Amino acid sequence: MPSIFDQDLPRTEANHAALSPLSFIERAAEVYPGRPAVVHGSLRRSWSELFTRCRQLASALQRSGIGKGDTVAVMLPNTPPMVEAHFGIPVTGAVLNALNTRLDAETIAFMLDHGEAKVLIVDPEFAAVMKKALALRKATTPLLVIDVQDAQYTGPVERLGSIFYDEFVAGGDASFEWRLPADEWDAIALNYTSGTTGNPKGVVYHHRGAAINAISNILEWDLPKHPVYLWTLPMFHCNGWCFPWTVAARAGVNVCLRKVEAGAILNAIRDHGVTHYCGAPIVHGMLVNAPDEMKAGLPRGVKAMVAGAAPPASMIEGMERLGFDLIHVYGLTETYGPATVCAKDEAWGELDIGERARLNARQGVRYHLQRDARVINPETMRPVPQDGETMGEIMFRGNITMKGYLKNPKATEETFAGGWFHTGDLAVMYPDGYIKIKDRSKDVIISGGENISSIEVEDVLYRHPDVLAAAVVAKPDERWGETPCAFVELKSGATTTAADIVAHCKKHLAGFKVPKAVVFGELPKTATGKIQKFELRKQAGSAAAIDV
Structure with a gap:
């Protein structure tokens, strides 16, 4: 029998809306229309201007026959079109497939076919590998190819498509209705793994997970209004750990960067007052090891997020000398990027660098809005003792977990066995509840x-x-x-x-x-x-x- 609290209390548009990160840019444009949203070379765009371009992109795609469930692939560096893709593509109901720009033509061709891409947006830097990939496609369905032009690109240019990106966007309606999905379970993005046997697996994200991880990024970093975020982390990697949507939620500034080079990063930090950036250990190490003259005049207090290999003592020490604040996170493509964080205890600041490095090297505790993260015995499906010695497998459950693998029900069923997402990473859990990886079961x-x-x-x-x-x-x-x-x-x-x-x-x-x-x-x-x-x-x- 229904509870008294369920009787005559209907769910309607007045009291319920699907969670989607697409709402973040709409609000940013309404509340902070004149604030800067994008910086790229000499280009500057406000949140109002960015929102208008995203609406035009969505309209142009819709007029090209793109709608719910269609795949739009992009082969782009961290430039303005990549920011626009994270909003203008999924608002049509389509799914954004951000391709890894470091991959070979054969792998890209597989992804285009497997994801059934109907549109491809290509930066000129990747025209050569994409030309080979298009020739290797087995699918015979037509593919609309759109070429991007970028004043910051100085290399050779080869046309692959019949229309340029800015021309395509200009043909869209600036008053396109910004409608959020009726169902937050709808797919928003498709990302391919690169650490599997055989062909990559297509990881499908939903609107709910993307919104919730974007908000968790704010909570974990205490991200203030209007941060200045530098794009050192590739947006093709787990959709930039959901930070395109995070930055929109805080009406921050997307400082775009074509090339991840020490000089370019340090200049951008100085020139634009960068407050936050993310990256693999190599990015942070690049800055620490840059010549002293290159590091002169850097602002203090820049927040840096690292994932991948645990930060060694030398990196932590080097970042402290720069005046940067480093935080360590852990996750996988299947968890929208970061899903645990090595939350710092104030008491750690009194410890010597070696002990601080040991503590900060752990993968940590679950993200704010992730339901659970545990080290579990995969045979018994029970949590291991929190003794820092007993090995188990890291498992997640909750909203910050993919819908599943595209066209691969067997792999999806296996990875969700027992009601948990199985990472394949072997770890221990310490008495304080912090997780530490010890090995990778899949090498x-x-x-x-x-x-x-x-x-x-x-x-x-x-x-x-x-x-x-x-x-x-x-x-x-x-x-x-x-x-x-x-x-x-x-x-x-x-x-x-x-x-x-x-x-x-x-x-x-x-x-x-x-x-x-x-x-x-x-x-x-x-x-x-x-x-x-x-x-x-x-x-x-x-x-x-x-x-x-």
Whole structure:
């Protein structure tokens, strides 16, 4: 029987609306129309102007036949069109597929086909790889290709489409009705994993999760109104950890950046009064290790967020010397980016740098609006003791978890077994409830914030005619966090060199996946012939890096 509180109390448009981050830009334009929203070179746009362009983009897409459930792919750096894509595409009901600009043509072609993209927006910097990808597509459905022009780009230009982006946007209606989805479970974005065996998996985000993670970013960082956010983190990576929507919610400034270089970052921080930025360890390390003259005159108190490999003591110390405040987060593509944070205790500030680094290296506790994050025994599905020693698997449940994998019900069912999202990352939980990763069950290598499947690299190595056996493990790297280290057992009489192996890999892999070290010799194996990777990990640290 219904509760008395459910009787005659209907859910209507007057008292209920679906959660969507698309509401954030609408409010920013209404409340702060004249405040700066986008900075890119000499370009400046207010929130009113940005909102108008997003409405025009949505209108132009709709007039091109794009609607609910269609996929619009973009191959863009952190430029204004990428900011606009995060609002103008999903408000039509379509799904934004931000492609990883570091991938090879074969992988991109698979993504375009698998996601059934109907529109592709391309920056000229990536025209060459995209031209190859388009030629490799197996789908025969027509694809509307739109070319972007950018005054900040100085390289060669090749047309792939029949219309330029600004021309396309100008053809849209500036009064396009900004309608939020009726169902917050509707898909808003499609992001592909890069750390899997075989083809990448398509991770589907919903409006509710995107809105909630965007708000959690505000809560975790105590993000004030009108922050100045520098785009060092690629917006193709988990939709920039949902920060395009976070910045809109706070009516901040999107400082765009084509190239992630120390000089460009430090100049932007000084010139625009940057208050916040995110990135993999390599970005922060780049700033710490920049020449002293390049770091002169930096403002103090800049907030920096790091994910990927845990920040070492040298990085924490270096950031403190810069006057920057570093916070460590953890997550996966399947959790919209960050879903835990190593929330700092004030008492930690009294500790020496080594102890602070140890505490800050942990993956931490759940994000504000994530329902739960635990280390669980995958066999019993019970939480492990909080003793800092008992290993289990990190699992999540709640709103900051994907809808599932596109066209892959088996993988979706497996990863949600027992009512939890299984990360595959092995960890312990400390008495204070903080999580710490100890190993990666799938041998994923995190290099510069990108996931690399060791199995994928091994498959390529085995395609070399002289390779008898191969194994790939992570090699610690000061700049990238980790890089692939290949251990290769050659066939009898083979004279293949490390340079030959690298050249072979370059033909089949994206650059960041190519091994940075190659070690020849007989591989350690169990009695059943299984390669003992734990032994190779011990050797990887001392393996000589080679120029790739």
